[in-house]
Structure formats: structure tokens, C-alpha cells
Amino acid sequence: MGAIEDVYADLDTDVEFEEFEEAVEAKVEQMGGLADEETAAMLIAHELRDEEVTGISDIEPGMDEVKFLAKVTGVGELRTFDRDEEDEEGMVINVEAADATGSARLAFWDEQARAIETEGMEPGSVLRVKGRPKEGYNGLEVSVTQAEEDPDAEVDVRIQDTYRIEDLSMGLSDVDVQGKVLATDSVRTFDRDDGSEGRVANLTLGDETGRIRITLWDERTGAVEEFSPNQSVEITDGYVRERNGQLELHVGNRGAIEEIDETIEYVPETTPIDELEMEDVADIGGVVRSADPKRTFDRDDGSEGQVRNVRIQDETGDIRVAMWGEKADIELGPGDTVQFADVEIQDGWQDDIEASAGWRSTVTVTDSGAGAGTGGSTGGDDSDSADLSSFGDGARSDDESAAGSTEATGTNESDDDGSAEIVEFTGTVVQPGNPAKLDNGEETVTVLTSEELSLGEEVTVRGSIREGRIDAENVV
Numbered sequence: 254m255g256a257i258e259d260v261y262a263d264l265d266t267d268v269e270f271e272e273f274e275e276a277v278e279a280k281v282e283q284m285g286g287l288a289d290e291e292t293a294a295m296l297i298a299h300e301l302r303d304e305e306v307t308g309i310s311d312i313e314p315g316m317d318e319v320k321f322l323a324k325v326t327g328v329g330e331l332r333t334f335d336r337d338e339e340d341e342e343g344m345v346i347n348v349e350a351a352d353a354t355g356s357a358r359l360a361f362w363d364e365q366a367r368a369i370e371t372e373g374m375e376p377g378s379v380l381r382v383k384g385r386p387k388e389g390y391n392g393l394e395v396s397v398t399q400a401e402e403d404p405d406a407e408v409d410v411r412i413q414d415t416y417r418i419e420d421l422s423m424g425l426s427d428v429d430v431q432g433k434v435l436a437t438d439s440v441r442t443f444d445r446d447d448g449s450e451g452r453v454a455n456l457t458l459g460d461e462t463g464r465i466r467i468t469l470w471d472e473r474t475g476a477v478e479e480f481s482p483n484q485s486v487e488i489t490d491g492y493v494r495e496r497n498g499q500l501e502l503h504v505g506n507r508g509a510i511e512e513i514d515e516t517i518e519y520v521p522e523t524t525p526i527d528e529l530e531m532e533d534v535a536d537i538g539g540v541v542r543s544a545d546p547k548r549t550f551d552r553d554d555g556s557e558g559q560v561r562n563v564r565i566q567d568e569t570g571d572i573r574v575a576m577w578g579e580k581a582d583i584e585l586g587p588g589d590t591v592q593f594a595d596v597e598i599q600d601g602w603q604d605d606i607e608a609s610a611g612w613r614s615t616v617t618v619t620d621s622g623a624g625a626g627t628g629g630s631t632g633g634d635d636s637d638s639a640d641l642s643s644f645g646d647g648a649r650s651d652d653e654s655a656a657g658s659t660e661a662t663g664t665n666e667s668d669d670d671g672s673a674e675i676v677e678f679t680g681t682v683v684q685p686g687n688p689a690k691l692d693n694g695e696e697t698v699t700v701l702t703s704e705e706l707s708l709g710e711e712v713t714v715r716g717s718i719r720e721g722r723i724d725a726e727n728v729v
Contacts, residue, residue: 256291308354327427351424419462432458459519546694
């Protein structure tokens, strides 16, 4: 073989040899004899390797022309526009395409757009694309200079009419999915590069196969105020993106979200509390034992944050959960049944572990117990102390109640003589001395103790309760 054939043989490209040979000859002529055929062939091969990418995820805005293989996941409508400097009408069709690594919007212009409008292009078609990448309105966009269908090529992206949550994969568009609203966040605003104001909001959707975070843009953000947890909805024309290693379903102005009459089941798979370990990211659930008042604090950047601590219990144990940001506004009280998804397990108080519910976590109240939303006295004399026997799941039997415990409102565990109950209470010291008074934001209790308690100190006491007073055996 000659020099050109040798270089071409080592080149993994879809460019035909005749086209490669013509490019080499043109390069020799362009360099005016400064390069022989072998050198020119190596230069052309280098240019081709720069163009070839192994997947869409390798494409970055600002690259020169790139080549890649992708499956069509959605085809937009033909749009026309007036060009600024030419007295003619422009045309464009946007096509969503994906491979196993990512997705991109392909912009087909003028005659290419007309050809798609006339001849059609179906989702599921596999294209060999050549084009110039840039940062588009909704992410990566490639302005197509050349594209042709390859019926023999395969791209591992599934195309369906209707999806379950477990069927969603990176790069899908025109997605229709039904689910139950698990949680909603508030609308946030931001400034775009062009100076306009954008809006974004999130909700979490679940079905029998899993759950996913939904990102709503601009006009669609009103859904977080229109819908509430446990409502069934259908999303149409969504598109799948990835954030921090997790899939999200985005809904822009082309998409929609509407309430439906379907009953959709969502049964989370939770990790037993006694199996949680440090640095886990887990789903947990249980009954609220106690709920502290919301606290605000100043961040290092001067902004104000907020957090609320609750303690939940399942059949294996209990754990403190810190609810950050907007999640601190969620109303929870003793007796509520709640699910926390994607919480981080961290170091807690007194060498214990605790769960942190941050921005990517989901909080879903699945049942409102008898104690929810009610609070005891926050002041007054001893007779105003809260009744510590009304707590937990009102549906429990007497035996189950006797076996349980609660941080904020105590347990129904009786003394041997049956004359008093053993309770546990966590609160802030609002009156030191003996007796002392503790307050958790919902109740104030009187505590008999020989321990020296400081005003403002947060403590947990455990002991028998008689006539509304806790005779503390342990103070921590």
C-alpha cells in the first residue's frame, strides 16, 4: 500500500477513502509543496480525529465541526423567520437526539429543514451528524451541516409513547409520564444572559416504579402552587436531563402538567433506621416523635438560612432529621407519618448519627396523626403543662403505645407500681433551678432535677411524670 492507504488504514472514520484521498491532494496543493503525501495524509487524519467524538457527552460548545451518531427522540415543528440583512425567509426545525451518554438539540436550517418537513423524520431514526456545537437555550445545540440516516447503526436509547419513571433515561424528549405529586418547592427567579428574568421551580413525582425530580421552567412554574402532594398528574412533552449524577425531567413552555383522575400508587423502599450508616444517602420513614420549632441563622455570605429538627421512629429505632431551607416550613407534629427521600446520614449530637434533608431531599407526609399541628402551653404555671400522654400514632393499640417512646412528648411506659409513666422530653431551659422549665416551641414542662441547668441550654430529660411534672432520672 502507498503512504495515503497506510494512514487511512489506521484511521477509524466513516469518511470514504476517495474523499480522504481528495482531501490529502488538496492539502498538498494548499501547502505549495511543503508537505508530501504522507505528511498531508497525517494532517488530514489528525483533523478527522479531532472531529470524531465517542459520545454526545464529549461534545462541548465552541468545538469546531464534530461528528457523532445519535438517535432521534423528538422532532419539532418548522419555524420561519426574517433574516436581518437578507430579503428572504429563513427556516429551522429543531430535532432532539440522544445516545447512551447524553442528548443534544440538532438545528436543521433552510433546505435541510424543508426536506424534513417534506419527507419527514421519525423518532427512533439513527443519524450520522456533522455540525458545529454551541450553547443553546436548553443546553447543547448542534447546528447541522450534514446529516444522513444510518439504518444499520444502533444507539442504546429507548423510545416509547408513554413512560414509567423507571423507563426514563438520559437524552429522552417528548416524554409523557403520569405520577403522584410527592412534594413541591417554591418558585425561584434568576437573570438570564440576555437580561431577561427566568423562573424555575421543582416538584417530586412518584409512581409504582420509583420517583424523579421535576424541573419546571417559566410559565410552567405555576404548577407548584396549583398542585399539592398526593394529587395525580400527567406530564407531557418533558425532556430528561442530568444533575449531580441524577436524572431529572424538565418541563418547558412546550410541555404541560395537568391533574388526572387516575389513582397512582407510590410505595417507597425505605432503609430501616437501625441499618443506617455514616455517609449513606438513604430513604427513611416513620412516625414523628417530636418536632422542634424552626430556627434561623446567618450564613457566611450574609444570607439567612433556616432549619427545623424532628425525630422520627420506625419499628427498628429512631433518628433525628434536620430539615433545611424551605423544608423547615413543612408542618410536622407528633403522630404524623412521614417519608424522607435522599437524606444524608451524618454525625449528630452526642456521637449519634442524624439525617440531613437538604435541597435534593424529598419530604412527604403520608398520614397526619392526632398530634400534628397542635401544641401545648409555652408559659404559665405548672398547671398549664402539656398533657404528655397524647402523642404518636392515634391508631396504635395500648400495647404498641406502651412500647413506643417520643422525644418531645414522652412515652406511655409505666412505673412498676402503675402510678406514673416514664417519659422523655427534649427542650430548651426557659427557667433554671429546681423545679426547672423546658420548652420545645410547642409545650412547656416542669422538671424536678438536682442537675444544674443553664438558661437557654437544650437538654433531654427522662423520668416519671406525676401531676404534670417530670421527676428526672437522667438529664443529658
